[in-house]
Amino acid sequence: MDYLGVEAAVGRKGLRLVLTGGVPGPWGEAAKNVLFTKKIPFVPVRQAPGAEDAKLVEWTRQSSAPVAMFEDERPRSGWAEIVFLAERLAPTPPLVPADPADRALMLGLLHELAGEHGLGWSRRLMMFSRSAKPDAARQRGSMPWKYGLEDPVAVERSARRVDEILGMLAGQLARQRETDREFLVGNSLSALDLYWAAFATIVAPMPAELCPMPDFLRPLYDLTSWPDARPVDEALLAHRDVIYRDHLVLPVDF
Secondary structure, X not given: OOOEOHHHHHOOOOEEEEEEOOOOOHHHHHHHHHHHHOOOOOEEEEXXXXXXXXXXXXXXXXXXXXXXXXXXXXXXXXXHHHHHHHHHHOOOOOOOOOOHHHHHHHHHHHHHHHOOOOHHHHHHHHHHHHHOOOOHXXXXXXXXXXXXXXXXXXXXXXXXXXXXXXXXXXXXHHHHHHXXXXXXXXXXXXXXXXXXXXXXXXXXXXXXXXXXXXXXXXHHHOHHHOOOOOOOOHHHHHHHHHHHHHHOOOOOOO
């Protein structure tokens, strides 16, 4: 993927998406999945992993990614902000269900994937507890600090949260299949399917030819490398593969 630097991106019109270069970060890949599905053009802007960039913070009010910057509007860094911006810019195909019950269910499950203490958050805590330096949680602005590595209760329960969320998603998919529905919520593709496809990377990475990543990262992402971790439900992984096959593009380009 060809990235612009921050200085070049600030003066551009249209949609610019700040992404972490060189790694398939689940939040960034999920945002890209949504924009790709809606055929919304954007300019990728590089954010270096773990680096503090004063110009990026001045522009986006964030030191991390993803952040969507549309024209001169406010920065949007939360998963819900990005999804609803995409819905506004390209209403078709809709990725947020019109039915209120399905909409609430999808947004709740999306929070369990991408929100605070959700799947991505809990996996990050698991990774930092294994790989971070002892004082990393006290380093203001560091990723371990942002995710609350200093909270021993959150760290202790992070693996259990991952298991709970994966089990909940597997149950939701099974209920959908019982009524001959092929997607995670409702009768059509939603943002939840696209986010699951991206977030599956941090529990069961696809082969290197489909999703290349730095060598050090694959065992951290792979849930089977963690003691006592349950394998990811095969139906969920099959669903990820179908979403990439029918709606996205492989190999993952970051």
